[in-house]
Amino acid sequence: MRGGSLSHPEVIEALKPFIVTSWYVSNADFGEMPAELLRLQREAGLRHEGNIGCFVLDEKARLVRGFHPWPGPTPNSLGFDKDRMGRHLRAEIDKATKEMKLPEVKKEERPIKLPDVERGVRIFLKLDSRTASFRTPVVETVPSKPVDAQVLAWPREEREIPVEKLKAWFDPIFPPGVMDQGPGTYARFGGRLTIKPAGPRAAVLSGDVELVMGDRGATAIRGRLEVALAYEADAMKSLRGVFEGNYPKRDPMRGGVHDIRMTAAIESRPD
Amino acid sequence: MRTLLALAGFLAVQDGGTAKILEKYSAARPAERELAFFRHDWEPSYEKAKERAAREGRPIFLVAISNLNGYDNLYTGHC
Numbered sequence: 038m039r040g041g042s043l044s045h046p047e048v049i050e051a052l053k054p055f056i057v058t059s060w061y062v063s064n065a066d067f068g069e070m071p072a073e074l075l076r077l078q079r080e081a082g083l084r085h086e087g088n089i090g091c092f093v094l095d096e097k098a099r100l101v102r103g104f105h106p107w108p109g110p111t112p113n114s115l116g117f118d119k120d121r122m123g124r125h126l127r128a129e130i131d132k133a134t135k136e137m138k139l140p141e142v143k144k145e146e147r148p149i150k151l152p153d154v155e156r157g158v159r160i161f162l163k164l165d166s167r168t169a170s171f172r173t174p175v176v177e178t179v180p181s182k183p184v185d186a187q188v189l190a191w192p193r194e195e196r197e198i199p200v201e202k203l204k205a206w207f208d209p210i211f212p213p214g215v216m217d218q219g220p221g222t223y224a225r226f227g228g229r230l231t232i233k234p235a236g237p238r239a240a241v242l243s244g245d246v247e248l249v250m251g252d253r254g255a256t257a258i259r260g261r262l263e264v265a266l267a268y269e270a271d272a273m274k275s276l277r278g279v280f281e282g283n284y285p286k287r288d289p290m291r292g293g294v295h296d297i298r299m300t301a302a303i304e305s306r307p308d
Numbered sequence: 309m310r311t312l313l314a315l316a317g318f319l320a321v322q323d324g325g326t327a328k329i330l331e332k333y334s335a336a337r338p339a340e341r342e343l344a345f346f347r348h349d350w351e352p353s354y355e356k357a358k359e360r361a362a363r364e365g366r367p368i369f370l371v372a373i374s375n376l377n378g379y380d381n382l383y384t385g386h387c
Contacts, residue, residue, distance in 0.1 A: 038371070038382070039345050039382060039385055040342075040345065043345055043348070043371075044344040044345045046344075049344060049347050049348065052348055052349075052369050053349075054366060054367060055348075055349065055366065055367050055368060055369040056349055056351050056357045056360050056361050056364070056366055056367070056368050056369070057348040057349060057350050057351070057357075057368075057369045057371075058350070058351045058352065058353065058354050058356075058357035058368060058369070058370055058371075059352070059354070059370065059371040059372065059373065059381075059382040059383055060354050060370065060371075060372040060373070061372075061373045061380040061381050061382055070374055074372050074374070077370075077372070078372075078374075088373060088374050089371065089372070089373050089374075090371075090372045090374065091369070091370070091371055091372075092368075092369075092370040092371075092372065093367065093368075093369060094361070094367060094368040094369075094370060095367055095368075096361045096362060096364075096365050096366055096367060096368075097361075097362065098358045098361060098362075098368060101367070106371075130369070134367075137367065139367065140364075140365060140366055140367075146347065147347045147348070147349065148347070149340060149343050149344075149346045149347055150346055150347075150349075150350065151343065151346050152346075152352075152383070152384060161336065161337055161338050162385075163336070163338065173342070173345070173385060174338040174342055174343065174385060175384055175385035175386055176343075176346070176384055176385060177384050177385075177386070209384075209386070211386070213385055213386050234324070235323065235324025235325055235326050236323065236324050236326070239324065239326050241324060241325045241326060241329065243325075263325075263329045263332065264329065265325070265326035265329040265330055265333075277329065277330055277333040278329060278333060279329065279332040279333050279336045281332075281336075300336045301336065302333050302336035302337040302338075303333075304333070304337070
């Protein structure tokens with residue numbers, strides 16, 4: 038839905054007057070859905086077989102209309118066709134807004150506004166897969182902690198950085214579309230990272246990394262991290278980097294494992 | 309964007325491996341067309357969306373994912 042119907046130009050246009058939000062299952066509320074959402078589902082007459090519900094609410098959060106984003110429980114009913122899914126969602130939104138008085142919006146395209154953090158890193162994760170939910174970029178942010186400055190301090194000479202020290206970066210680099218995983222997926226971090234000078238005010242942090250999940254099979258993502266860092270005096274000012282790895286995805290239906298290439302671009306915030 | 313290019317230029321001049329890393333980073337960072345989802349006026353928290361809607365007199369479009377077996381963050385994409 039994220040890379041399909043919600044990215045469709047007609048849906049983006051239709052939702053211009055709206056504040057767009059979502060409710061999802063976080064690590065804190067597994068197995069529970071707030072009473073307010075259950076009430077919205079009930080008022081909208083949504084069935085439970087589709088696990089995604091869309092709700093058009095007025096400015097006082099009162100239900101105008103609720104619907105599933107596809108004419109069936111899964112996008113399969115529209116052949117996973119992005120254009121058909123987008124046009125279907127647009128038609129459902131139009132049904133809801135027909136009687137609404139919507140605020141006026143600017144004609145020009147709204148600029149892209151990415152998840153951001155006051156001070157930290159932003160991570161763009163992509164998986165090279167035929168499955169659309171894997172291909173659509175994940176964008177996560179990680180706030181800096183005071184200890185990060187120490188870990189990434191200017192290397193007068195090459196030194197080792199334990200992979201565990203960069204746990205906060207690796208935690209969000211887990212594959213999307215894998216339902217039993219969330220933040221804190223990795224039970225163990227292995228590999229070897231070093232940081233070394235690469236010029237008067239630059240350094241390179243690199244090495245092979247192993248991210249081991251806490252699942253029964255201890256699925257391990259193995260890859261390489263390479264980061265270029267710029268310094269002002271001894272303090273890290275900015276960084277750009279990439280993690281390239283392989284996710285050995287088990288096929289529960291046919292058995293076996295196939296590798297999916299994972300790539301994460303990492304950048305410091307603010308620029 | 310200008311700062312990004314300035315930094316990229318700065319690091320490329322230093323080299324010592326930084327230029328190649330910046331190339332890989334640029335190739336890995338998604339293009340604008342891949343990030344169209346972020347053209348919406350997102351408010352990741354439903355509670356904050358309600359506050360903003362009341363304040364700004366605007367409607368809300370809520371996507372609720374009720375798969376109670378797993379973590380599903382539509383906004384970041386881990387879903």
